[in-house]
Amino acid sequence: xxxxxxxxxxxxxxxxxxxxxxxxxxxxxxxxxxxxxxxxxxxxxxxxxxxxxxxxxxxxxxxxxxxxxxxxxxxxxxxxxxxxxxxxxxxxxxxxxxxxxxxxxxxxxxxxxxxxxxxxxxxxxxxxxxxxxxxxxxxxxxxxxxxxxxxxxxxxxxxxxxxxxxxxxxxxxxxxxxxxxxxxxxxxxxxxxxxxxxxxxxxxxxxxxxxxxxxxxxxxxxxxxxxxxxxxxxxxx
Amino acid sequence: xxxxxxxxxxxxxxxxxxxxxxxxxxxxxxxxxxxxxxxxxxxxxxxxxxxxxxxxxxxxxxxxxxxxxxxxxxxxxxxxxxxxxxxxxxxxxxxxxxxxxxxxxxxxxxxxxxxxxxxxxxxxxxxxxxxxxxxxxxxxxxxxxxxxxxxxxxxxxxxxxxxxxxxxxxxxxxxxxxxxxxxxxxxxxxxxxxxxxxxxxxxxxxxxxxxxxxxxxxxxxxxxxxxxxxxxxxxxxxxxxxxxxxxxxxxxxxxxxxxxxxxxxxxxxxxxxxxxxxxxxxxxxxxxxxxxxxxxxxxxxxxxxxxxxxxxxxxxxxxxxxxxxxxxxxxxxxxxxxxxxxxxxxxxxxxxxxxxxxxxxxxxxxxxxxxxxxxxxxxxxxxxxxxxxxx
Numbered sequence: 001x002x003x004x005x006x007x008x009x010x011x012x013x014x015x016x017x018x019x020x021x022x023x024x025x026x027x028x029x030x031x032x033x034x035x036x037x038x039x040x041x042x043x044x045x046x047x048x049x050x051x052x053x054x055x056x057x058x059x060x061x062x063x064x065x066x067x068x069x070x071x072x073x074x075x076x077x078x079x080x081x082x083x084x085x086x087x088x089x090x091x092x093x094x095x096x097x098x099x100x101x102x103x104x105x106x107x108x109x110x111x112x113x114x115x116x117x118x119x120x121x122x123x124x125x126x127x128x129x130x131x132x133x134x135x136x137x138x139x140x141x142x143x144x145x146x147x148x149x150x151x152x153x154x155x156x157x158x159x160x161x162x163x164x165x166x167x168x169x170x171x172x173x174x175x176x177x178x179x180x181x182x183x184x185x186x187x188x189x190x191x192x193x194x195x196x197x198x199x200x201x202x203x204x205x206x207x208x209x210x211x212x213x214x215x216x217x218x219x220x221x222x223x224x225x226x227x228x229x230x231x232x233x234x235x236x237x
Numbered sequence: 238x239x240x241x242x243x244x245x246x247x248x249x250x251x252x253x254x255x256x257x258x259x260x261x262x263x264x265x266x267x268x269x270x271x272x273x274x275x276x277x278x279x280x281x282x283x284x285x286x287x288x289x290x291x292x293x294x295x296x297x298x299x300x301x302x303x304x305x306x307x308x309x310x311x312x313x314x315x316x317x318x319x320x321x322x323x324x325x326x327x328x329x330x331x332x333x334x335x336x337x338x339x340x341x342x343x344x345x346x347x348x349x350x351x352x353x354x355x356x357x358x359x360x361x362x363x364x365x366x367x368x369x370x371x372x373x374x375x376x377x378x379x380x381x382x383x384x385x386x387x388x389x390x391x392x393x394x395x396x397x398x399x400x401x402x403x404x405x406x407x408x409x410x411x412x413x414x415x416x417x418x419x420x421x422x423x424x425x426x427x428x429x430x431x432x433x434x435x436x437x438x439x440x441x442x443x444x445x446x447x448x449x450x451x452x453x454x455x456x457x458x459x460x461x462x463x464x465x466x467x468x469x470x471x472x473x474x475x476x477x478x479x480x481x482x483x484x485x486x487x488x489x490x491x492x493x494x495x496x497x498x499x500x501x502x503x504x505x506x507x508x509x510x511x512x513x514x515x516x517x518x519x520x521x522x523x524x525x526x527x528x529x530x531x532x533x534x535x536x537x538x539x540x541x542x543x544x545x546x547x548x549x550x551x552x553x554x555x556x557x558x559x560x561x562x563x564x565x566x567x568x569x570x571x572x573x574x575x576x577x578x579x580x581x582x583x584x585x586x587x588x589x590x591x592x593x594x595x596x597x598x599x600x601x602x603x604x605x606x607x608x609x610x611x612x613x614x615x616x617x618x619x620x621x622x623x624x625x626x627x628x
């Protein structure tokens with residue numbers, strides 16, 4: 001049984017039909033990646049799962065529970081973490097406050113402190129910056145903070161939207177190492193990436209999105225060998 | 238259980254008190270210096286001679302004699318403006334929207350408080366009340382005004398603003414102006430149906446109208462009595478307590494952290510598990526509560542209220558919020574105090590300095606002149622942050 005399921009999901013931005021019947025399954029313990037060009041509907045898929053958008057048709061299921069029409073804050077509480085595109089750091093809150101906000105639905109202060117300790121062992125840089133304002137961090141540090149913040153509620157599925165965006169190659173590798181490490185520790189991950197090669201190198205399975213529809217779905221290894229994928233997304237001539 | 242010292246962040250309690258003292262002393266000192274210098278200059282001219290001829294007092298003496306009272310009055314109204322301005326600025330911070338109905342939220346608070354006092358007076362309770370009971374009754378009127386205004390603000394948001402959340406920015410603004418007129422007429426309707434009159438006067442009770450005398454200051458031929466009306470002290474004290482409480486709530490509690498997160502990035506805040514609608518309601522509740530308290534305090538200080546009582550204080554508090562930097566809590570505090578002092582100084586000294594050509598009735602020129610100047614030269618306000626930082 002899959003952990004997170006999208007069944008024939010249709011989403012709209014106003015009148016724009018952004019997702020045209022998307023079906024996705026994510027199993028416990030997997031890294032699943034969505035790849036596709038700009039505007040293919042990758043971020044829209046994540047926003048539909050986390051409740052910022054509601055599907056006009058179709059269902060989103062977390063385990064057995066239909067979450068299609070729940071509000072974002074309830075979906076977070078149900079166990080889906082979403083690290084948004086552009087990181088969504090609160091610029092005027094400190095690093096510590098950003099992480100505390102990540103655990104907003106949790107009321108046990110000792111537990112919050114324990115999780116924060118765990119998060120900063122993954123990203124030691126955040127420890128040095130702990131009382132700095134979020135807006136003063138570099139892009140890479142902000143991405144680390146965004147992921148650390150996303151882990152504060154220990155979600156059953158962590159969705160990451162373009163974690164490599166705007167980062168130096170060295171930082172991209174660091175971030176991807178950590179994503180892999182998180183997965184090995186048991187977090188199920190849904191990864192949206194423009195950097196398809198990078199994404200496929202750590203993912204178990206992948207879906208290729210094109211103008212709101214899934215055109216290919218396969219294991220990561222097979223996708224890397226797929227000619228269409230190689231040509232369109234991996235830069236192989 | 239946590240220990241007391243862990244749960245109370247003392248720094249966040251002391252910081253706003255320090256700011257208020259600094260703003261009051263700073264603003265008061267600058268304005269006092271300006272009027273005394275002006276008086277020294279004008280004393281040698283026709284202005285001074287005219288005053289000398291009519292009241293046989295020099296302009297400098299006149300100015301110095303009035304200064305203590307002007308400072309107290311300015312601070313009193315300044316703190317009222319600050320309490321109202323915080324309602325504008327908090328809502329703006331979270332929704333980037335000017336709640337023009339806030340002046341009527343203030344008026345409703347004033348009416349609820351005053352009507353309760355009038356009812357108690359008619360029941361004979363007010364005249365029989367001992368001093369302690371009088372203070373309790375005032376507290377009751379304050380709390381009633383706060384409750385009514387707080388819940389009214391929440392209801393207004395639910396009914397008139399929330400359905401327009403996704404609309405262009407002008408649309409909720411027009412809705413707010415509509416709500417403002419609607420509430421004005423509701424107050425009129427209710428008052429005319431129940432009391433048959435629009436003007437209500439707060440009953441005299443307790444010792445609020447008495448003056449505390451600190452001493453006398455000989456000044457040439459005249460003697461200046463240094464004293465404060467008790468109600469002015471109450472207004473300032475209550476306002477200070479509320480402003481400190483608000484600052485603490487926003488900067489040192491979990492709810493406050495959520496309010497700041499929603500203000501900075503609403504969609505991301507919802508992804509953190511924050512119920513954004515609930516936080517917006519809480520923001521309106523806080524703003525409305527402060528506005529209601531300000532209404533009762535305003536009635537206590539100026540005694541007479543009518544259904545349009547909210548208009549000018551509301552507009553001036555809005556000016557104060559813009560002056561300080563809208564969206565910025567400390568800015569609203571600074572703007573309120575500065576504006577209150579400025580208009581009281583203008584009201585007190587303009588007549589003497591212009592030989593009666595422009596009297597106190599023109600003091601609003603200063604308030605709104607400031608608004609125009611700020612909008613032209615420093616649109617982000619005195620303490621406003623760069624708007625681009627928010628994105």
